[in-house]
Amino acid sequence: MALNSNTPSGPLSEKWDNHKFNLKLVNPANKRKYDVIIVGTGLAGASAAASLAELGYNVKTFCFQDSPRRAHSIAAQGGVNAAKNYRNDGDSVHRLFYDTIKGGDYRAREANVYRLAQVSVNIIDQCVAQGVPFAREYGGLLDNRSFGGAQVSRTFYAKGQTGQQLLLGAYSAMNRQIGAGKIQSYTRHEMLDLVVVDGKARGIIARDMVTGKIERHAAHAVVLCTGGYGNVFYLTTYARGSNATAIWRAHKKGAYFGNPCFTQIHPTCIPVSGDHQSKLTLMSESLRNDGRIWVPMKKGDNRRPEDIPENERDYYLERIYPSFGNLVPRDIASRKAKEMCDEGRGVGASGLAVYLDFSEAINRLGQKAVEARYGNLFDMYKQITGEDPYKTPMRIYPAVHYTMGGLWVDYNLMTTVPGLYACGEANFSDHGANRLGASALMQGLADGYFVLPYTIGDYLAGEERKPITTDHPEFEAAEKNVKGMIEKLLSVKGTKTSHDFQRELGLIMWNHCGMARNEKGLIEGIEKIKALRQDFWSNIMVPGSGEELNQNLEKASRVADLIELGELMMHDALHRRESCGGHFREEYQTPEGEALRDDDNFAYVAAWEFMGVDSPAKLHKEELNYETVKRSQRSYK
Amino acid sequence: MGSVTRFLDSSIGRKVLMSLTGLFLCTFLIVHASGNLQLFKNDMGLAFNQYSVFMTTFTPIKIVSYLLYATILLHVISGVRLALANKAARPVSYGASKMPGSSSWASSNMMVLGFIILIFLVTHMANFWYKYKFGDVEWVKYEVSVMDGSVIGKTTMPSAPHMQPHEYVVNDGVSAPIKYVIVKDLYSVVQLAFQEVWIVALYLLGMLAIAYHLVHGFQSSFQTLGLRHPAIAGIIRNLGIWVFGIIIPIAFASMPVYFFFFA
């Protein structure tokens, strides 16, 4: 199948408006005859569910948590970008578009990113109207802060809890529709398979996680908003429950997977303290606004940070990138931290950390002002590490945080399975090879509030208005498939837990497909993952039964998918013989150690088609044609 | 009216009822305590006995007193209903449970305190109010100097049916005019009752319960009514502690103590 992105023609700034006009509409009275299933209730899912229900569609939402409000969007701290130009500092839709394309190292689709920048302004309006308590100035107007990869202040925020407030806003809109009977919300339900009937997505198989009952749900369209797959690395800033099962099983049912190797390593996380650790905690990138990153000049300098004089400190980001300084994009900040530690200048007990120092900001602004900006982050740091960042610099280290890759979608956010859509982090779309800070919230909400509600109508308008039923043989087959897998997991009765396997998987991924990758390592990694998959299916131990609340069963089934996905990521990383954004191949770098892109050979989206667990996935390419932006070597110097 | 009933049936409505009845009872306590201070007057109980007559015969006061009984009843019934509902809200209790240090002991034991107060009230009413109204309290005649109001003498009167409290002045032009006051001698009943150790103990316990009940209850009722503002929070808190937690209970408690030890 040829990959058609369905990008509209015409000038970049008019594409979305023209497209909206050309999209087919569903008559208001007919909307209630269409059912839509939305899996995942984070920013993308909740906003899509609310907006579609407001339009009149019948919506069913599914989330594995006990409430839609708990989706991991809630953990986003720093803010949400929007090209409002309230600061009068030269921002514009075009500049946000340009920053995002450049930040993504020219591996995103121009038209999508431009649309994202266009609707960003509506997001803020929408959220404010919902009662989201954004930070304000004394005049009562909205406040902004700056973020990495940008030289304007365009980030709207609610203390360090922006994701929480935006999600609660979308959740409230969703609640209104649940109350009105337009959304049926299924909580503690996990999607375990996609049902494709006559080539179209027609429903899902879900497991009620309390009773263990396997349920069939049918609809005219299915939307996956299940977030990213970073937990393939085990130690990440993701929630423990975040998983790739929905998108991976959709992938196995025909949805291509776009750029799986594009993962983001966030530079400012709390370093690992020991083997027991179950997750890493992110400290918002906004800290880089006022915190200065440094390591000692000397290798192995293990004096306390306060005892190291100013002239023996290396503020390496400020030194190497004078114009962006501590606010370089995430991929660069992360890689440089790794380089410093590799040179032996890392700090802390493990040597795997750099300092993020606020003493200068505290002197300049006073502790009160610093507290007002970052108080909750400082508290969190103290709670986890037992150290007081007002007195001693924070120690930070990069951690896996986001996946730019995901299900391939066209301009309408539809995957290669007709009627199956993917929104938010679950799709590959707008961030290219690296995402800028405060853009994840923007994309999730853009997709859910302002893109999908238009584009899904175009598809539904062409569908028959009679209800889809669950008695089709495809439902039967999918249900059987799911039950079979559960039985298999329970029947192995091996010696290793899903926890053991995920840890092993994470280690393999981090060592072979982490912040820096090379051909030899990837080839080795693929072999190791294959062996791990064999081991998993002969040694997994899942206690209990399928007919009860069984958290280990849930986890085992997710880990099984992550192992397969990990292998695909390695293949993708191996095939992309260039460095771009978060994908850094050691063989391809500039003399200064920056990522070296190969636009002649790799200016495309790699979309992988599933060909069977034991067969290599088939590569399809979507060429990225840049009509407006001239590609150049990214420079933040 | 329907909306008011529905309001009173809601969780907040029931609490509002508790706080309004509670505050009304608080105001009564002030009146009652200041009236009872007449016990300490060195007049062989005349003022106190006259005050008792006033309290039981003056029509507006009588109306208020029935309102008061109704309020007590309402406060009790509504409190019990709330407590039962609260109990039902946690059918399985914790194996280990600690109140956070910031929560006062009283706040989580209002029901127990209220129950002690109720027992106290019943005894109190039986001891004095019932006896006064229906029992055989002795009638006494006070001799009072009209000139300076000083009490000259007090004599027991034989009780007769349908006797009413009354007073008259005898002025024979020779000796100084004298006022005779005939009242039921509740004062002596009080005096006698407070010789009993167990009654004194019950009163002290009752006052302790009232103190704790009101230290929390007084300020809590403002919270329930939504009257919470930094500007008045301190005043309400201090009023609750000083007036209702200390002054009034001590004033009441001083009476049995005084009679037990000194009279």
Add this chain to the structure above:
Amino acid sequence: MSGNMNLTLKVWRQKNTSASGTFETYQASGISPDMSFLEMMDVVNEDLIKQGKDPIAFDHDCREGICGMCSMYINGRAHGPLKGVTTCQLHMRTFKDGDTITIEPWRSSAFPVLKDLVVDRSAFDRIQQAGGFVSVNTGSVQDANSIPVPKENADEAFLSAACIGCGACVAACKNSSAMLFVSAKVSQYALLPQGQVERAKRVVNMVEQMDQEGFGNCTNTEACEAECPKQISVSNIARMNREYIKAKLFS
């Protein structure tokens, strides 16, 4: 890997909602003080699985104190002994070697136990569905800066909105009252101009739903505020009472 703390855990085990539960005792050995409480539970569970026993079910997700999913009643306190901290952010350095720790689920008839330490908090969702929103449709709104909001109001609304819906207030309240939770949401909207139109209707509907769910009543012990991991203030409850009285009797 291993640490040096050995602990005795008394954990509530309950097969499902209809079964009756009981305390079971487990040993947790080799616990590092740097572990979070949930990481300690992970260690115990891995042991149980390897012994062929049923691991302890408990809710958790983000493990960074914001999703509100974790919910243990530890040694008689919701989210354990520290103030302003969720269970997932509670670290074992808070405990001493040799301690016995009692771990229970939230207990409230409105929060039925699903299994072990996992409870059903969907009552909170239903309360929000009854009115915890501003009725605006996507797209039909004006520019974000067209209505200025005094900074103090915005900041106060934020403090109310910081509630993570974990249910610790209900768990800590001796009456299982949900008033702190409900009042936080009512307050957020009452403080912002966007919430004014539906102000009266919202508080009435949310309180009615709360009453239907079987939560107890507030007796102003303020245990909720003390145990709230986000330190939501009980002044929100006063505001809700005010809003409700106004809405029911004066509008």
